[in-house]
Amino acid sequence: MRIHNFSAGPAALPEAVLKQAQDEQLDWQGVGASVMEISHRDKKFIDVAEAAESDLRDLMNIPANYKVLFLQGGATTQFAQVPMNIAAPEQTGDYVITGAWGQKAAKEAASLVKVNIAADPGNFPVDSFAKANTYIDVPDVDTWKLTKDAAYVHITPNETIHGVEMHSIPKLDAPIVADMSSNILSREINVADYGLIYAGAQKNIGPSGILVMIVRDDLLARQPRKIPAIFNYAKHAENGSMLNTPPTYAWYVAGLVFKWIKAQGGVAEIAKRNAAKAASLYSYIDSSDFYRNEVAVRARSRMNVPFFLPNSELDAAFLKGADGAKLMGLKGHRDVGGMRASIYNAVTQESVDALISYMKDFAAKA
Ligand code: PMP
Numbered sequence: 362m363r364i365h366n367f368s369a370g371p372a373a374l375p376e377a378v379l380k381q382a383q384d385e386q387l388d389w390q391g392v393g394a395s396v397m398e399i400s401h402r403d404k405k406f407i408d409v410a411e412a413a414e415s416d417l418r419d420l421m422n423i424p425a426n427y428k429v430l431f432l433q434g435g436a437t438t439q440f441a442q443v444p445m446n447i448a449a450p451e452q453t454g455d456y457v458i459t460g461a462w463g464q465k466a467a468k469e470a471a472s473l474v475k476v477n478i479a480a481d482p483g484n485f486p487v488d489s490f491a492k493a494n495t496y497i498d499v500p501d502v503d504t505w506k507l508t509k510d511a512a513y514v515h516i517t518p519n520e521t522i523h524g525v526e527m528h529s530i531p532k533l534d535a536p537i538v539a540d541m542s543s544n545i546l547s548r549e550i551n552v553a554d555y556g557l558i559y560a561g562a563q564k565n566i567g568p569s570g571i572l573v574m575i576v577r578d579d580l581l582a583r584q585p586r587k588i589p590a591i592f593n594y595a596k597h598a599e600n601g602s603m604l605n606t607p608p609t610y611a612w613y614v615a616g617l618v619f620k621w622i623k624a625q626g627g628v629a630e631i632a633k634r635n636a637a638k639a640a641s642l643y644s645y646i647d648s649s650d651f652y653r654n655e656v657a658v659r660a661r662s663r664m665n666v667p668f669f670l671p672n673s674e675l676d677a678a679f680l681k682g683a684d685g686a687k688l689m690g691l692k693g694h695r696d697v698g699g700m701r702a703s704i705y706n707a708v709t710q711e712s713v714d715a716l717i718s719y720m721k722d723f724a725a726k727a
Pocket residue numbers: 369370434435436437438462517519520521522540541542543561
């Protein structure tokens with residue numbers, strides 16, 4: 362039996378995708394070799410890469426004036442690569458910080474551009490989230506201190522550690538750059554609301570090692586400073602994201618996940634399921650006088666649900682029992698403590714129900 366997987370990332374993948382990858386492992390498409398054993402320049406692999414892009418374009422309705430790139434280095438590399446590609450050193454990048462990942466993005470950018478912290482309930486640069494869970498809401502847009510003529514405004518629509526999600530995206534003058542690592546493809550979005558979207562694969566897309574970027578043509582064309590080709594988005598775009606050897610196996614699995622989402626009924630259907638999964642877990646937590654979630658209701662994440670027991674001395678027993686009940690990955694991030702259930706696209710309602718049932722049993726016995 363497979364375990365109920367609530368890991369924050371790398372995270373659960375759809376079982377059907379894993380089975381298909383398994384079936385095709387030794388002999389992919391009659392080649393007599395695995396897809397990971399062939400050249401990335403082989404026509405058959407180019408077909409995989411192109412199908413992944415076109416399926417993603419369908420799923421997200423990506424307009425023609427946006428390029429789709431498949432890059433390496435994870436979201437962390439983008440914390441640096443974004444300013445390199447779209448802002449000159451004397452320009453300002455505005456950062457709206459709603460948790461630890463946005464904070465890291467701003468810190469990385471600070472050596473490349475002028476960083477303006479437009480909003481930060483955690484009071485950057487103090488690492489206060491380590492002491493108290495200060496990120497529990499998204500500040501109202503009219504409190505954001507945006508810079509006139511900013512090169513971009515960076516946001517993290519879903520903060521994975523704190524379970525804080527932006528449920529609406531404002532219209533701003535500067536292009537919005539969004540780190541969607543933990544909520545891409547979880548809900549319908551309007552790509553045209555953004556200048557640039559990036560997302561590490563290891564939550565809703567596939568294995569770690571590959572990153573999806575969706576970037577508007579005018580941002581690609583900026584070229585504000587001299588940078589090596591390997592960091593240059595435009596060069597990656599010109600070369601079909603194959604300036605060097607890409608992580609071919611991760612790309613192939615991402616392609617299978619895109620086809621799986623299509624087969625489920627697309628992002629609209631997935632979003633419906635995600636809303637139902639999250640609603641069932643939050644409504645149980647809210648109804649219980651044992652567990653609590655501290656995030657403002659308007660900012661609660663549909664992907665990552667942190668929750669606390671009445672005191673942290675119960676945490677070890679909770680996790681031990683969860684292990685016995687085949688519930689994996691529930692330990693909260695060390696900066697926040699408590700528990701966290703990550704309920705990405707591949708996590709089923711059945712797994713969420715199993716978690717709720719275990720939580721009820723534990724609370725009754727504690
Ligand atoms: N941004 C967000 C929102 C994340 O959740 C993570 C990883 N959990 C990262 C960035 C960092 O990703 P990576 O480790 O792939 O660089």
